[in-house]
Amino acid sequence: MAESQYKDGDLHLGTNSPNKANDPDVLNQMSLKLVDDLRRVDRNLELPQIVVCGNQSCGKSSVLEAISGLDFPRGDGIVTTFATQLALRRGEQRCGSVRVDEIRFEANLDSLSELGNSIRAAKAALLEHHQESKNGISENTIFEETVQIEVTHPSWPPLTLVDLPGLIENPNSTQTERDVDLIQKLVRQNMKRKKTIILAIIDGNSEPAVQKILKLAKKFDHKGERTIGVITKPDEIKPGTPTEREFLRCATNARPDYHFKHWHVLRNRAFNENYTLAERDKMEAEFFRDSIWEKELERGQLGIDALRSTLSNILEQHVHHELPGLVKSLNVDLEKCTKDLSHLRQARDTFEDQQKYLLEISTAFEILVKQNTSGISFGESLGESFAPMEGRSLRALVQEYNENFARYIYEKGHFYEEVDANEGPTGRIKAHRGDTRPFPPCSPKRINRKEFVDVVQAIRRQNYCSTFPGALEPSHVNKLFQKQASPWRQIAEAHVDSVWSLAVQAINNVINHIASEPTAGKLREYLMKGELEDVAPEHFRAEAPNMLYSLDRFRKDLRTKLSELLRPYEEFRAATLDPEYFQTLARRRYPMPENERDGITACLAVGKNESAADYIQEKLSTYEMVVNGFASNDSEMLDLMHVYYKV
Secondary structure (H helix, E strand, O other), X not given: OOOOOOOOOOOOOOOOOOOOOOOHHHXXXXXXXXXXXXXXXXXXXXXXXXXXEEEOOOOHHHHHHHHXXXXXXXXXXXXXXXXEEEEEEEOOOOOEEEEEHHHOEEEEEOOHHHHHHHHHHHHXXXXXXXXXXXXXXXXXXXXXXXEEEEEEEOOOXXXXXXXXXXXXXXXXXXXXXXXXXXXXXXXXXXXXXXXXXXXXXXXXXXXXXXXXXXXXXXXXXXXXXXXXXXXXXXXXXXXXXXXXHHHHHHHOOOOHHHOOOEEEEOOOOXXXXXXXXXXXXXXXHHHHOOOHHHHHOOHHHEHHHHHHHHHHHHHHXXXXXXXXXXXXHHHHHHHHHHHHHHHHOOOOOOHHHHHHHHHHHHHXXXXXXXXXXXXXXXXXXXXXXXXXXXXXXXXXXXXXXXXXXXXXXXXXXXXXXXXXXXXXXXXXOOOOOOOOOOOXXXXXXXXXXXXXXHHHHXXXXXXXXXXXXXXXXXXXXXXXXXXXXXXXXXXXXXXHHHHHHHHHHHHHHHHHHXXXXXXXXXXXXXXXXXXXXXXXXHHHHHHOHHHHOOHHHHHHHHHHHXXXXXXXXXXXXXXXXXXXXXXXXXXXXXXXXXXXXXXXXXXXXXXXXXXXXXXXXXXXHHHHHHHOOOOHHHHHHHHHHHHHHHO
């Protein structure tokens, strides 16, 4: 077969106008070439493209070959088992390439007639790649990888089309549930992109209403502004039938549920028709001549030439609409690249240059980290005022976090809050006003003295021990204290995590300040996880074990240390030798100073001191509780817990 079945100039998307600066067609070609060049420069840039999608065996590949003039593998069954990106390029050479980046497959085309064989070779490579790792792979398995085809021809304008596997409703003997879901995923991912032009293919073998692609197109493009409906196999529609009328209603936008900006009808080669593509165009023209399609539709809706022209125009409009956003995105990328380039400094081709660069980075890293952990500047060469976060050093922020932690745990760290019936809680340190540090939402339960004693009584009843009646059981005090201190862990863990996050953020900012990608990424990976992809960790263990002490490991060790500190309070019996404990306990048991007791004794003689009367009344009430069978030790346990919690 010849390299191209079209002569130079025969295949156009639009007209081949003279190269004049004010010629609209020339400007259109320039716009499309600009997008094509951008696609080559940055593959991650989301650019306008045309996506060909439809039901299985609807003729998508035939549409693609009619547009491009290239031979694609065709068949009566399942042909497209992967997404195919076809990039048409204008160039003097008739050549191209087929590649699959994910599996590192590439085939260069010295002749465009090699395209079909190269696509088959790409599919074979995919099958071989997946058969090594999975079972159940067959000729009809759907692959996630994209086969990228780039071809050049003197008469082609730049155009990119993506052919997707055909939609199927249910699994069958050759395709699984996984294949059905993957096809749906690929189609939806491509159709939902606002920069995508949808080429929705429906064939004459089925009623339009049962062809799912129409509903999907309306779902992702409900106004129909970026969808082109294409009817294939019109020769298989019986003339004069209601089915033919339904297709005509679609093509004339008489059906509001399938109203698209453009509709086209194509008569392509069947899988068993082997005549050339040039002959295909002639047979298509003869089919439409004097047909119902020619009578009911505009001439611009019939045949491949009309579709090529529509594609060119709509893509050009799409490009013009998206160009301002592309310029903005490119400016952001340019600014980033310029910044990264400034970090790269001079070239580092030799091993000595690379060593010198790494030494500079490590020195700068050490200085900046010490500067921010000590709060002291070490010189102006790296920026004396450099602070990694919010214009402040790491030490300053951690100190603020510590202060907020202390305030918060004093205010919220206890489960119960004993309050005076009239005055409420007193003597508590309040949290920092406006503080937003990530402490858990703790709110102590406010209860008065009598309610608190009831809590103690409940603990004693639930954990009854064979103690002598009226004697104090120490384990009950422990249980009461552990309940009271139960919020400590979650508050402390939140504090540990927040300080650790500060450290990570500071390290990231320092790395970004001294190095660019990919060096910065390698440093982050090593400092976070303690290893590099291309250096065995054992190498460091032999020479410098501490080099493996990563931030991730540091976080785990912090959590372990916190558990170690909390364990005595959560699991063991209460124990302390702190003199303040005994002094505070004595003051709580005997709250009235000696001179006041002497004053009460003197006043009792004349019976005129109200505070003395209140004090005596309180003691009488306590005595009555004991006489009536209430456990005085419950109140005693409460006092012991309060004092121990305080110290």
